[in-house]
Amino acid sequence: MADTKREIERKYESDDSGLPDLTGVAGVAAVIDKGVAHLDATYYDTDDERLAASSITLRRRTGGTDAGWHLKFPVAPGVRDEIQAPLSDTVPRTLTGLVRSRIRDTDLHPLVRLRSDRDVRHLVDADGRLLAEVSVDAVRAERLTGEGGTAQWTELEVELADGGDPAFLDKVEKRLKKAGVRPSSSASKLARALAETAPKKKRKNGKKRAEEAGEKEPVTAGDHVLAYVRAQRDAIVELDPAVRQDEYDSVHRMRVATRRMRSAFRSYGRVLDRAVTDPVGDELKWLAGELGVDRDQEVLTERLTAALDELPRPLLSGPVRTRLRTWSHARSGGSRRRLIAVLDGKRYLELLGTLDAVVADPPLRAAAGGKPEKVVGKAVRNDFSKVAALVEQALVLPPGPDRDLALHEARKKAKRTRYSAESAVPALGDPASGLVKAMKNLQNLLGDHQDSVMTREALRELARQAHAAGESAFTYGLLYGREERRAADDEAWLPGLWAEIKGRAAI
16 A cells, blocks of 8 residues: 655755755754765656656655655645655556556656765754755766666755644755755756756757747637636546545546536537537546446435434434435445546546547637637627526426426536636636626525435435334434425525526626
């Protein structure tokens, strides 16, 4: 099982004069010499350096106190999440899986070898507590592929102790700058090694590609739509490792990214050819469904559990909690193993490749070259008009299944309008931002109403099961009545909320 830690560090250029005196840094009571460690690290990547392009590093390192495999994902400048695995001869499958969305079916190979002599110091406070580790690294880099060469340099690294205050690094940096030490121009040792050991021709081509890859300000309607689509593609790829590690809310966020992209394809059919994007949308819908296996059931179970927690004990008649757990478990159809199999599967990897192709060679239609205020604004207005028709249809229906269905359809259209308005914010500004907020409020209200509808269906099922087992159905009936009142309250709020939205919506 791989372990994860948050790494916060800063790197500096260094000559051969060693480490400046840091005893004057505020809070530092002593600088303790920990000796010299000899580190030997081999970095792995694809032949076309896909991990390096995403500022991800994967290495096998011996020497020092943490020998083993280290996979690092960027979080923010100077902040990375490091996932560690025990030393082995081949890349651990757990780590390969975490970069699968980047490398797809491509193999990982040894790319660069870095050997470092690390002179380590510990900065400690008056109680002997570690504040930061400072090291002077003499690095020798060797490219292991092609016609690559070698390079060597010395750098200074300051790594914050686990749980430390990042502001402490500012104090250290202030002292280093006074001593003439400057921040490193490279984000990592690997980045510098790749730059300095690459064949000369590759260095020139790499610089040219980097300049071409610089993001341009969107100008046309197509530029704005593609920027939004690209952001969702990137979110799916970047969230893949978090989903595999079961990080909080990661599945939900990836599911939302699939919905946002699918919504963009449908809203902007005048910009992107739906003959091309509709099949992609179908695959995104499939992925959202796989990500949602058990999620809807979990939400429903959480709602029922919270409702039970609010009831006084005398109103809990029979083994209601046990019945709820049994029912919930029986309706669960997924597992972590199933989800990982989906993410490792051919269909998912082909979808990622298709998304790359859509972004790289988009199926643009004539309207893509139009002014964003006109083209994007019209698409958002069309989405809003569909929401309006459904809400107003629902408002004239009597309470019951037909109104419930109409409100459910309105909720789905409100979500789509919210996403199209999100994509329009860079082009339309405050009006689009206001519509995003309005649609979010409408979506929340209608979402609560739909949750109530689904909860009442679940309560009917639980009551039937309890009755068949000879148990009391009293508590289920009580909760059913509360859910009815909750839905009625939502419906009572809707006319006022809708009147406010119509009065402010102006795209």
